[in-house]
Amino acid sequence: MHYDPCQRTFDCAPTLTDSEVLEFCREGHLLLRGVVPDEINQRTCAWLDGDIPANPGYIPDGLTEADLDRIRFTHEPTSIFLEDWFIEHVLLNPQLAGAMRSLLGPNIGLPVLASHHRAECPMEAQRWHQDADHIYGPELRFLEVFYFPQDTPVELGPTELVPGSHIQPGGPRDEEEGGVFCDGPAGTIGVHHQSIMHRRGKSTAKGLRRMLKYNYWRTAPPQRDWIVEEDFDFQSAYYGGHGTARFYAHMFYWLCGKGDQFRIIGGQAWPWQTENQIGPSYGFDAKEGYQPNWRKDNPDGYAR
Numbered sequence: 001m002h003y004d005p006c007q008r009t010f011d012c013a014p015t016l017t018d019s020e021v022l023e024f025c026r027e028g029h030l031l032l033r034g035v036v037p038d039e040i041n042q043r044t045c046a047w048l049d050g051d052i053p054a055n056p057g058y059i060p061d062g063l064t065e066a067d068l069d070r071i072r073f074t075h076e077p078t079s080i081f082l083e084d085w086f087i088e089h090v091l092l093n094p095q096l097a098g099a100m101r102s103l104l105g106p107n108i109g110l111p112v113l114a115s116h117h118r119a120e121c122p123m124e125a126q127r128w129h130q131d132a133d134h135i136y137g138p139e140l141r142f143l144e145v146f147y148f149p150q151d152t153p154v155e156l157g158p159t160e161l162v163p164g165s166h167i168q169p170g171g172p173r174d175e176e177e178g179g180v181f182c183d184g185p186a187g188t189i190g191v192h193h194q195s196i197m198h199r200r201g202k203s204t205a206k207g208l209r210r211m212l213k214y215n216y217w218r219t220a221p222p223q224r225d226w227i228v229e230e231d232f233d234f235q236s237a238y239y240g241g242h243g244t245a246r247f248y249a250h251m252f253y254w255l256c257g258k259g260d261q262f263r264i265i266g267g268q269a270w271p272w273q274t275e276n277q278i279g280p281s282y283g284f285d286a287k288e289g290y291q292p293n294w295r296k297d298n299p300d301g302y303a304r
Contacts, residue, residue, distance in 0.1 A: 003092060005057075008110045009219060015098030018224075018232040024103060025251040026240055028166035029182075029192035032095050036147070036187030040089040044149040047072075047080060048116065048210060056082035078114045080212075090147060096189050100216050102226040103143060103191075103255070109217030111145075117211040121156055121203035128162070128173040134195040136167065136294040138247070138254040138262075140222070144194045146213045151186050157203030158183045159190060159211070164240075166193035167247040169296050173197065224256040235284045239271040243301070246271060246292040263289035266302060 001012045016024070024030055046052045056068055056079060068079040080086050091110055100108050131144070152158045160179040181201055182190045192198070194215070203209065239245040239252070246264050249271035253262040264271065269283030283289070293303040 001092060001094070001097065003087075004107075007107075008112075009107045010092055010097060010110065011106045011108070012094075012097045012101050014102035014226040015095070016102035017227045018229045019237075021102060021226055021255060022237060022239070022248070022252050025248045025255070026238075026244075027163045028196045029161050029163065029180075029190065030099060031182050031184065032093075032099070032189045032191070033184035034187045035093055035095045035189055036090055036149070038186060040085060041149040041186040043085060044080070044090070044147075044212075045210060047083065047086075048077060048118075048149075054079065054083070057084045057087070058082065075116050075118075076114055077116050077212075078112070080114060081111060081214075090189075093189065096145070096191070099191060100143065103140060104216060104218045105220040105222060105225070107219045109219050111214035111216060113214060115213045117146075117200065117209075117213060119157065119200065119203070119209045121205055121207050121209050123157060123200070123203050125157070125160070125175070125202035126199035127175060128177075128197055128199050130165075130195055130197055136169065136195060138250040138259050138292075138294070140193070140251065140255060141218045142194065142215045144192055144213065144215050146182070146190045146192075146211050148184065148188045148209075148211055149186060150208070150210060152183055152188060152209060152211075153205070154181050154183045154201065155203060155205035156207055156209045157201040158209075160199050160201040161192060162197040164244065164248075165197040166195040167244065167251075167294070168197075222255050222257045222259070235270065235280060236273075237271075238273075242272055245273075246301075247294065250292050262291060263287065264291070264302075265289040266300075 003010045071079045159182045162179045239249040250262050263286040265283040265286050270281040273281045290302040293301050
């Protein structure tokens with residue numbers, strides 16, 4: 001792990017494989033359960049509640065100690081990012097850092113803004129939504145992270161996600177329709193594409209549910225420099241079904257540094273495939289053709 005406190009960036013070895021990176025492209029999220037030590041989880045809760053003194057490693061230019069104290073007790077307690085113990089064990093958590101390095105490349109920019117989602121449970125579920133300023137496209141220039149410093153079983157209303165929805169323009173979703181819960185013990189960290197549809201799940205238990213949310217940032221062009229699998233086959237890999245495979249494949253190719261070369265010819269052609277076909281799909285490695293229309297504003301869903 002190399003951490004540059006002046007630039008607020010870090011670098012480390014990637015930990016995800018080709019297959020796992022492609023899975024993230026399809027699903028739009030991953031979950032790391034219980035990866036932060038209990039001592040740090042307890043300290044985080046105490047810091048958020050004001051039960052322990054702040055001890056920032058430095059005071060950023062343009063801010064004062066009084067500013068940091070004020071920020072601490074808002075819904076955006078970003079001054080926790082200046083605590084050395086939080087940087088070491090949460091922001092630079094080894095399991096999280098390796099996944100981030102795989103998806104965002106080297107010299108990753110650390111978060112600059114925190115959101116504290118605090119809920120007195122029980123509570124009804126939020127409405128399904130996508131976060132403000134979400135964007136559709138193959139580019140992965142940042143990732144959203146949420147951190148639960150206390151045990152967060154389904155009964156305490158963890159984040160609920162709709163896997164794969166990061167490629168779909170937001171539209172009405174039945175509030176009774178469920179998703180996948182990001183439940184886990186204290187110290188659970190989730191990573192998701194910022195455009196994924198989600199909500200705070202319904203909670204039935206009593207208790208305080210805290211969740212910190214923040215973004216990590218890409219600073220380098222994409223390239224396939226995660227753990228390369230010798231037997232990974234771009235042609236036969238599973239990208240998804242009709243209407244979705246083209247988008248997940250485009251994102252994967254962009255992460256490989258080949259987004260501008262990605263072309264598809266439509267119909268039953270690659271990257272879509274089924275186990276019932278008797279030969280490989282046509283259209284793999286096409287030099288002419290189309291790219292997916294991420295804005296979904298063409299009737300056929302393709303763009304030049």
